[in-house]
Amino acid sequence: xxxxxxxxxxxxxxxxxxxxxxxxxxxxxxxxxxxxxxxxxxxxxxxxxxxxxxxxxxxxxxxxxxxxxxxxxxxxxxxxxxxxxxxxxxxxxxxxxxxxxxxxxxxxxxxxxxxxxxxxxxxxxxxxxxxxxxxxxxxxxxxxxxxxxxxxxxxxxxxxxxxxxxxxxxxxxxxxxxxxxxxxxxxxxxxxxxxxxxxxxxxxxxxxxxxxxxxxxxxxxxxxxxxxxxxxxxxxxxxxxxxxx
Amino acid sequence: xxxxxxxxxxxxxxxxxxxxxxxxxxxxxxxxxxxxxxxxxxxxxxxxxxxxxxxxxxxxxxxxxxxxxxxxxxxxxxxxxxxxxxxxxxxxxxxxxxxxxxxxxxxxxxxxxxxxxxxxxxxxxxxxxxxxxxxxxxxxxxxxxxxxxxxxxxxxxxxxxxxxxxxxxxxxxxxxxxxxxxxxxxxxxxxxxxxxxxxxxxxxxxxxxxxxxx
Numbered sequence: 001x002x003x004x005x006x007x008x009x010x011x012x013x014x015x016x017x018x019x020x021x022x023x024x025x026x027x028x029x030x031x032x033x034x035x036x037x038x039x040x041x042x043x044x045x046x047x048x049x050x051x052x053x054x055x056x057x058x059x060x061x062x063x064x065x066x067x068x069x070x071x072x073x074x075x076x077x078x079x080x081x082x083x084x085x086x087x088x089x090x091x092x093x094x095x096x097x098x099x100x101x102x103x104x105x106x107x108x109x110x111x112x113x114x115x116x117x118x119x120x121x122x123x124x125x126x127x128x129x130x131x132x133x134x135x136x137x138x139x140x141x142x143x144x145x146x147x148x149x150x151x152x153x154x155x156x157x158x159x160x161x162x163x164x165x166x167x168x169x170x171x172x173x174x175x176x177x178x179x180x181x182x183x184x185x186x187x188x189x190x191x192x193x194x195x196x197x198x199x200x201x202x203x204x205x206x207x208x209x210x211x212x213x214x215x216x217x218x219x220x221x222x223x224x225x226x227x228x229x230x231x232x233x234x235x236x237x238x239x240x241x242x243x244x245x
Numbered sequence: 246x247x248x249x250x251x252x253x254x255x256x257x258x259x260x261x262x263x264x265x266x267x268x269x270x271x272x273x274x275x276x277x278x279x280x281x282x283x284x285x286x287x288x289x290x291x292x293x294x295x296x297x298x299x300x301x302x303x304x305x306x307x308x309x310x311x312x313x314x315x316x317x318x319x320x321x322x323x324x325x326x327x328x329x330x331x332x333x334x335x336x337x338x339x340x341x342x343x344x345x346x347x348x349x350x351x352x353x354x355x356x357x358x359x360x361x362x363x364x365x366x367x368x369x370x371x372x373x374x375x376x377x378x379x380x381x382x383x384x385x386x387x388x389x390x391x392x393x394x395x396x397x398x399x400x401x402x403x404x405x406x407x408x409x410x411x412x413x414x415x416x417x418x419x420x421x422x423x424x425x426x427x428x429x430x431x432x433x434x435x436x437x438x439x440x441x442x443x444x445x446x447x448x449x450x451x452x453x454x455x456x457x458x459x
Binding site for chain 2: 018019020021022023024025028029082083084085086089090093094097119122123124125126127128129132133136176177178179180182183184186187189190191193194197
């Protein structure tokens with residue numbers, strides 16, 4: 001259940017492009033044709049699925065506060081989390097290079113379709129963003145981290161596929177000249193993002209209001225308690241005053 | 246420009262409008278949009294990018310002859326990552342709540358395409374001083390758009406600027422709110438950042454016909 005929830009949440013609710021604007025540069029640059037968009041999208045899913053779990057391991061066993069305990073108890077208080085940016089980006093850059101070499105060696109046809117996009121991906125914000133969100137959201141297990149990598153990759157893939165399809169069609173529309181190209185793409189993406197916001201209530205819609213209601217009810221009870229106590233104190237004080245007099 | 250020769254001055258003034266990194270070169274949009282709901286984080290982000298780009302461009306330009314071209318991407322990433330760590334630690338030390346608000350987006354300066362783009366296109370081929378100017382110029386162009394977007398989104402969305410209630414108080418109905426004005430809550434939501442940038446591009450291109458795409 002946890003897995004299914006994370007999966008759909010990362011694709012629709014926390015969509016990389018529409019909710020956080022990650023990977024916008026390549027999203028805008030490579031979305032002129034559907035075929036190239038598919039190539040880049042698949043490459044992003046692929047690289048995210050590898051780097052997010054890898055960076056999860058790094059975070060758990062090297063960077064977090066107390067992560068070095070496995071080396072011995074004297075290392076327990078080290079906190080290397082300030083190094084996470086450099087570690088994550090180094091992992092990503094190395095993995096991208098490695099994947100490129102491996103794919104070229106074993107599957108030249110895949111390399112031909114993905115190859116040109118792989119170097120682009122090292123500097124794609126969506127990849128580093130995936131790892132950083134994984135860290136800040138404190139994802140618990142390796143399986144969930146893998147799930148998060150794949151599902152947020154799929155979310156990105158969907159976004160670039162959709163905008164590429166729209167851009168192929170929009171060529172036949174009479175867009176005002178100054179808006180043509182970049183401007184209209186921005187506005188369409190904005191409208192798509194508004195559309196994707198409607199997924200927001202899909203997963204937590206039932207629970208959240210209930211939870212806040214319970215909370216406010218609790219707060220009310222506590223407030224009443226405090227008021228009662230204060231009233232009691234006041235009467236006690238006035239009684240004490242009277243006695244003193 | 247007293248200090249700068251005409252050619253050097255152009256390095257700073259060009260990216261501000263006619264060759265703006267966001268609206269014309271389409272670089273660095275990733276981290277730009279998510280943090281512009283208010284003016285203050287936009288300015289902090291702009292200042293951080295100006296620092297990282299200015300220093301980064303100089304470092305890369307000084308090392309341009311010793312970096313082997315095959316691994317230059319990794320070398321550039323390491324330089325940027327180091328600078329961004331400095332920015333992140335400074336923010337955490339002196340403005341903790343703000344750094345929490347910016348969350349991962351400070352880290353994402355590393356993969357900000359403007360930085361890699363300018364390293365590749367300029368710092369690898371030019372001397373340190375000119376690279377410094379180019380870095381500052383492009384970062385200023387980036388910051389300009391951020392501040393404009395942040396200004397309109399905060400003003401129209403929450404009726405405040407830097408947290409000051411310039412439009413009056415929506416609860417007590419003072420200022421403009423007394424005349425029946427309402428905040429446009431839509432401006433605070435992320436999609437409006439895209440639409441505001443789209444409108445900026447529209448205005449810019451209608452003023453300068455040479456920039457219109459076919």
